[in-house]
Amino acid sequence: MQQVLEILVSGLSQGAVYCVFALGLSLVYGTSRILNFAHGSMYMTAAYLAWLLTAGWLTLPVGVALLVLVPVLFLFGVGVERLVIRPLRPHANWKTATMMATLGFAFVLDNLNLVLFGPTSITLAPLVEGTLALGPVVISRQSAVTLVLAVLVVAALQVFLTHSAFGRAMRAVSQDMTGAEMVGIRVGRVYAASFGISAVLAGVAAVLLSPVYLISPLGGWAPFLKAFVIVVFGGLGSTQGVLYAAFILGLVEAVVVAELSASWTMPIWFLVLLTVLMVRPRGLLGSWGD
Amino acid sequence: MSLEIRDLHVFYGDFHVLHGVSLTVEEGQLAGVIGANGHGKSTLLKAICGLVPVRAGSMTYRGERINGLSAPDLVARGIVYVAEVRHLFAQMTVRENLMLGAYLPRARKAAARNLDQVYSLYPRLKERERQLAGTLSGGEAQMLALGRGLMSEAAFMAIDEPSLGLAPGLTATMLDTIQAINARGITILLVEQSLALIADRVHAVHEIEEGRIAALAHA
Amino acid sequence: MTGETTARLGFLAAVTAFAIAAPLIGDSYILHVMVLCFIWVIVVSAWDLVMGYAGIFNFAQLAIFAVGGYASGMLAIGTGMPPVLAVPLAAVIAGAFGLLIALPCLRLRGEYVALFTFAVHLALPTLLEKGRAWGTGGASGLVGVPPIRIGDLAFTTSNKIGWYYLALAAAAISVWLIYFVVVQGRWGRAFVALRDSEAFARSLGIDEYRTKLKLFTLSAAVTGFGGALYAHYVGVMTPRVLGNEFFLMVMVMLSIGGLGRFPGAIFGAFLVTVGNELLREAGQYRLLFLGAIVVLVVILLPNGVSDLLTRRKKAAAAKNIEIGKADVPTIRSGVNPSCSP
Structure with a gap:
């Protein structure tokens, strides 16, 4: 029983962070129909930046570093959209072009990190140390804080999307781009903002996950693949779907790690992906439509 | 003079759709554009509303040159497009759709007043306020499209085939409300396929044929 | 002369020129680079067939390349099969691998294909590293992939002239097959139609899924062929090719x-x-x-x-667009007197 509860907590907190990360991928796809292959590399870049702020260059507390990173990453995301994505939009084959460009950009970031920080893995200090006893169940404070923070971020995003004017505009763009233009929404700004928010979400996930997983130049691809499986499982572009899928898969992963071994996680994720593609390619809540 | 178009040329890729269209719409007019499918009626409206690029010619609205302005720029000036494919936000409620019509600051200030007007014009929309737009019937969706246009604090509405997909009785009701909108001082350029449908309602008619204003359609 | 004929003649001229140039090059490093060029021509042409002409977002191209190389190397090392047989068999295996990738995802929207194929690319190195028991050689890969022998002729890594002609011939055949037989043939027209307008293609009775499957499989076989040649040329095959x-x-x-x-x-x-x-000098940069x-x-x-x-042509053309002002008829818009504002 005790072990089951521990698996449950670790699965939930893992799922919550995956949700934060995958929402970024989903949000960008939802508004702009762009599959950002650089999402994982942006996550890693954010992790390196956090490391610079907390250990490599300055010695800020992790929480403060996170606050510094939010605006920086938002501008970074907006910059990527402006410089890499926007010039491709007018082209007839923009879909292929944006995939190639974001993939190329991912390699630029990876190799930039490699050149700047070297191939050896580094680690990020956790937000909090120690453990927390909830009756018979002992969990690390870090995973409790992670769970709370991730849930807060997801909730904040939901509130923003449903209750703010700009958030509604973002949803409008994802449902009907021309319709959005017809009511006066500047679609370009929505695209840029969704990239900015997506980069911030990647950064939050990076700060929460990096104490557990190490930071290395190619370390972004595993979380990217997981985010992709979550997004496919939940339905490409559906935020609600991502929410459910992330928690389900987070729990599945926790069970796999506890019962089999950590090296089985990626094959299991892959198996889930295959099954979803074969059985329900639209995902839990996804809908087709361009 | 509200809208003045001179020698407008529009291309889709290499395909020349509008071959030098000129027309004027007076302030407060309800003007009609008729013509068969594929002759460029919709393209004309989209060009006016900044949704397709203009290759050559000039468009002025209330004396200001509006070529090359984006759709949001034009909405900010009160020029609103109501499309034949209605471009509603299917996963949002009727009310959310209407409130998005009032997205820009100018319209947001007038949102409460305009929402009352829309609901008095289309009580049906008030009944369905909380329903998702994607679940509306064809007629209700058309009402929502027009209502959303009104919410943008429109001064000039370009309305594309409001009768599309509607039963004849419903079409008449819809055209009645369009006349009512016009009676409130909103200039309207209305596209329809057949003259018979709108002959008794419009102040002026332009017929478009193969991308040109073709003939005196009604006098 | 049509564009197609020009392309064919140009192609034959280029192949001939390359064939004549070989002995004149002499320098073995340059020959080596040319061999690599020819092998990459095979791989990229096959990729172009799928990505460029058929519009399928396939990012598993290198995975297929690796499967071809590994298959041929493992057959030659593990079973002692003569490379001359192992290479074509590897192409068949790579084709089957391509078919396996294509089956679950080609019915889905483009983005899914892109992500799924890329996931295959990312997953393969781990599989190869863990597959030591099956003869993949683990992380250090396959070492000592034997050279191809045709009769008494041995294509060892140092036989640059031999490899030059072998790779040139392989590239020429692949390019001919892809661009002149497939792209310009019935298949090619079918999927160019598919890429440009699915509705139009369907009206011609083209079955999208089957056409895409065939193409993907063919492209994978050609790619695997390139991978197999690569493995026998350099003599090693490691997960690092991915x-x-x-x-x-x-x-x-x-x-x-x-x-x-x-x-x-x-x-x-x-x-x-x-x-x-x-x-090469630039190192990690x-x-x-x-x-x-x-x-x-x-x-x-x-x-x-x-x-x-x-x-340049377009810029010139844009200047010359004539907007036929003369055609515009007089505007005769009507005013409805019974109903003035």
Whole structure:
């Protein structure tokens, strides 16, 4: 029983962070129909930046570093959209072009990190140390804080999307781009903002996950693949779907790690992906439509 | 003079759709554009509303040159497009759709007043306020499209085939409300396929044929 | 003379020129680079067939390449099969692998294909590293892949002239098959129609899914053939072929060449292979540089090098557009007197 509860907590907190990360991928796809292959590399870049702020260059507390990173990453995301994505939009084959460009950009970031920080893995200090006893169940404070923070971020995003004017505009763009233009929404700004928010979400996930997983130049691809499986499982572009899928898969992963071994996680994720593609390619809540 | 178009040329890729269209719409007019499918009626409206690029010619609205302005720029000036494919936000409620019509600051200030007007014009929309737009019937969706246009604090509405997909009785009701909108001082350029449908309602008619204003359609 | 005939003649002339040039080159390093060029021509042409002409977002190209190389190497090392047989068999295996990738995802929307194929690419190295028991050689890969022998002729790594002709012939056959038989044949027209308008293609009675499956399988077989040649040429095959470097290289090749713009991809293969050799000095900055090139080329030359040629023509054409003012009839708009504002 005790072990089951521990698996449950670790699965939930893992799922919550995956949700934060995958929402970024989903949000960008939802508004702009762009599959950002650089999402994982942006996550890693954010992790390196956090490391610079907390250990490599300055010695800020992790929480403060996170606050510094939010605006920086938002501008970074907006910059990527402006410089890499926007010039491709007018082209007839923009879909292929944006995939190639974001993939190329991912390699630029990876190799930039490699050149700047070297191939050896580094680690990020956790937000909090120690453990927390909830009756018979002992969990690390870090995973409790992670769970709370991730849930807060997801909730904040939901509130923003449903209750703010700009958030509604973002949803409008994802449902009907021309319709959005017809009511006066500047679609370009929505695209840029969704990239900015997506980069911030990647950064939050990076700060929460990096104490557990190490930071290395190619370390972004595993979380990217997981985010992709979550997004496919939940339905490409559906935020609600991502929410459910992330928690389900987070729990599945926790069970796999506890019962089999950590090296089985990626094959299991892959198996889930295959099954979803074969059985329900639209995902839990996804809908087709361009 | 509200809208003045001179020698407008529009291309889709290499395909020349509008071959030098000129027309004027007076302030407060309800003007009609008729013509068969594929002759460029919709393209004309989209060009006016900044949704397709203009290759050559000039468009002025209330004396200001509006070529090359984006759709949001034009909405900010009160020029609103109501499309034949209605471009509603299917996963949002009727009310959310209407409130998005009032997205820009100018319209947001007038949102409460305009929402009352829309609901008095289309009580049906008030009944369905909380329903998702994607679940509306064809007629209700058309009402929502027009209502959303009104919410943008429109001064000039370009309305594309409001009768599309509607039963004849419903079409008449819809055209009645369009006349009512016009009676409130909103200039309207209305596209329809057949003259018979709108002959008794419009102040002026332009017929478009193969991308040109073709003939005196009604006098 | 039609464009097609010109292309065919140009192709034959190029192959002949390469064949005559070999003895004149002499220098074994240059011959080595040319062999690599020819092998990449095979891989990138096959990729162009799927990505450029059929419009399928396949990012598993290098995975298929690796499967071809590994299959041939493992057959030759593990079973002692003569490489002359192992190479074509590897092509068949790679084709089957391609079919397996294509089956679950080709019915889905493009983005799913892109992500799924890329997931295959990312998953394969782990599989190869863990597959030591099956003869993949684990992380250190296959060492001592035997050279191809035809009769008494041994194509060892040091036999540069021999490899030059072998790779040239293989590339020529692959390119001929892909661009002149498939792209310009009935199949090719079918999927160009598919790419441009699915509705139109369906009206012609083209079954999209089956057409895409066939194409993907064929492209995978050709790619696997290229991978097998590569394995026997360099004599080793490691999971590192799935690393950043090769992936970036083929991406630059295709983007520089332009998708679906024969002979752009071939030109790209030469340019990038030679460029990559010249950049060896740059060390770890080379990959950074390659990544930046992908982004810049995609943004600045969306159709690859052919943009450099057509851009000038277009600029000239734009000036000459005649807007037929004379055709415009007099405007006779009507006013409805019974109903004035």
